[in-house]
Structure formats: structure tokens, C-alpha cells
Amino acid sequence: MAFLDWVLHPTELWAAFWYVMRHAPPDEKTVKLQVSGDMKRCYDFLEMTSRSFAAVIQELNPKLRDAICLFYLILRGLDTIEDDMTIPGAKKRDLLEKFHTVIYEDGWSFKESGPDEKDALLLVEFSVVVSEFKRLPVEFQDIIADITRRMGSGMAKYTRARVETLDDYNEYCHYVAGLVGHGLSRLFSESGLEDKSVGENLDLANSMGLFLQKTNITRDINEDVLDGRCFWPSAIWSKYADSEDTLIAKSNRERGIEGLNEMCTNALSHIPDVMEYLSSIHEPTVFKFCAIPQSMAIATIALCYNNGRVLDDNVKIRKGEALKLIAASTSLDSVKCIFYRYLEEIERKNEPSNPMYEQVRKIVDKAKKDIAGSLKGGPPVDFTKEYLIIIVFFVAIFVFIYQYNTSGL
Known part of the structure; x- marks a missing residue:
């Protein structure tokens, strides 16, 4: 299965190759x-x-x-x-x-x-x-x-305390992740590498942490329930199940997926703040440090959205996909393109029968519009669609075999 993933996603194989080359030991600069x-x-x-x-x-x-x-x-x-x-x-x-x-x-x-x-x-x-x-x-x-x-x-x-209301949910995520955003932002400013405003505008820093934490909480539902705990607010999950165990039960799958989609929608609401925060970061290594987890998060939300597998197992983005995101998250425009493409993926998975359909559609439409309007070339166009690379790959193999056979070697 891992080999097939690499074959079907050759740009990820390329990203993995360069990652290994860059970080392969021994490296005297580490x-x-x-x-x-x-x-x-x-x-x-x-x-x-x-x-x-x-x-x-x-x-x-x-x-x-x-x-x-x-x-x-x-x-x-x-x-x-x-x-x-x-x-x-x-x-x-x-x-x-x-x-x-x-x-x-x-x-x-x-x-x-x-x-x-x-x-x-x-x-x-x-x-x-x-x-x-x-x-x-x-x-x-x-x-x-x-x-x-x-x-x-x-x-x-x-x-x-239990996470009951949406206010509880936001407060818990603030304690365990939003405060991390606060601390990092204050360190960035104190170091002199970023403007003082970065360490002062802590609402945006909080949203950075909440987007990451809510993504993890959404994805980890199966593992958490099996461990005897649940961080999904009961204000959400109780709409779709009479207990946390029922929430992930196969017999309740359709309703469980609806609850999953509402959790994803809640996380997506932080995207405007994420984009605004990243636009305030200018030192290259600090930007990459901030941007990579956010790119991973939007990829994970896109994977989780409308995906019943999340209720059965701890799903994760492919390793090659993660390495590709690490390599690409180097500038604000690049990260905007990453978000745009995963928003398109969510848009494709958003079905009219989903109770969250209209809310997700509005969030995605606005986020895509904001991103497209801020990019010099307008909406990003992916000229490296992986199916084209696959075709080129197999054509190259065919040409090589043909030339090898006709050369008489």
C-alpha cells in the first residue's frame, strides 16, 4: 500500500527525496x-x-x-x-x-x-x-x-470539568493550544525577529492554536472515546448520538459523519485569522515554523471531512503528502495556494444532503475568494496535476523500452 501511494503521488516521492537529501546524516551544520x-x-x-x-x-x-x-x-x-x-x-x-x-x-x-x-x-x-x-x-x-x-x-x-458547551470547547482549546500561540508570538517579538505587534495581537495567535487543536480533536475521536474520554463538546455530539460510544458506532454511522462534519466546520471558521497572522510574520525561519503546522491542519481537515473512516481509526495524511507540505510552506503565497487547493477538496466533498452544507459552502467560498483576491495571479492553477506526471512517467518508460528493444541491445 505504501509503495502504491508513492507511485500514485509522484510529486510526494520527489518531495521525500529532497527532504532525505537535505536532512541525511552526516550533516556538519545540524x-x-x-x-x-x-x-x-x-x-x-x-x-x-x-x-x-x-x-x-x-x-x-x-x-x-x-x-x-x-x-x-x-x-x-x-x-x-x-x-x-x-x-x-x-x-x-x-x-x-x-x-x-x-x-x-x-x-x-x-x-x-x-x-x-x-x-x-x-x-x-x-x-x-x-x-x-x-x-x-x-x-x-x-x-x-x-x-x-x-x-x-x-x-x-x-x-x-467536561467540555459541554462551545464556550467550554473554545476555552479548553485556548488553555492547551491557544496559549502556545500566545507564548510563541511573545517570544518572536522579544527576540527582535518580528515586530512588537506580533506579540501584542494575541487574538490571532490564539486562533492559530485553536485551528491546530480543533483539527487534532476532530481527528482523534475514535482513539479518545476508546480511551474513555471525549473532547468533542456535547453541544455538538449530542445532536447525533445518545452517548460518546454510540457516536463512533457503525450502527450510527450516518449521524456520526454529520457530527464529524460539524466539528470540521467549527475548525474551518479560524482560517481568516490564520491567514492574517501568517501575513504578519516576515522572518523566513519563523514563517516556516508557523506555516507548516497550519498547512498540515488544513490537509487533515480536508481528509477528515465527510470521511467515516475517522470514526473507526486515527486517520492521517500520507507521509509523502506531509513532506510535500513541509517543502512548499515557505512563503505566504505558497501557503495560500495550499489552503485554496484543500478548500477545493472540501468543496468537492460537501454534499447538499449534509446538514452543514450551506455553512461549509459559505466558509469555503469566502476563504477562496479572499485568498484568490490577495494573490497576484488570481486563483491558483495547479499545473502539476499528479495524473499528468503519472502519464509522463509511464510514457517515458514506454519510450525507453521501445528504444532499448529497437536498438538491438
């Missing part, structure tokens, strides 16, 4: 060879925990690179505690609410994670993160500690 000791171990943890985006973080401007690496690891540690269902509620809340203080405690470590926590080792060796965090400029430390405090408090609240 961050790992420029740091040593505890910071080197932090970059090891970055690669273990952030997976696809480790390389992008390491390519950030040196003024931001270490700070964002450590910011990520601190929040990953916080998130690992929140996700661990083996930690008793009272103890978990205490850990979450005090986590912003342990990042200053030399030697702090946590060895009580459940056996299934994949990032438990980060907490076991968290002292290396503490050591390097305290080396950062005080201004960076203050921003990271403030976001950690506010995020931990919000997470602690939702160990007791």
Missing part, C-alpha cells in the same frame, strides 16, 4: 553538532517527542532556536502529565498547577508515569531541561513560565 551536554540531550528529546517538526525547530534562527526547543519540551512534559490516566486526579491537578515552579528546581524529575506513556523518559530526565531553561535570557524565561502557569491551571480545571 544543531546537534553545535551544542553539547544538557542542551544536546534536549535536542535528543526534541527528536523523540516532536517527530515531524524536530527538523523545522532546529532550523529556526539561532536567536529563538534553543528557547523554542525548551518551551516545547516543557509543555510536552506538562501535556504528558495531563494525558496520563494512571495519575490520581488530586495528584495530577497539583502537578499541573505547580509545574511552572518545577522548571526552576534543579534536579527535578518525575518517575511515576504510567507504563504506556511514550514520553515518560522526558519527565525522568527533566533535570536537563531545567538546567538549560535557567540559562535562557530572563525575558524568555518569564514568558515561558507565565504560559506554563496559565496552561497548567487550565488543564487542572478540565481534569474535573
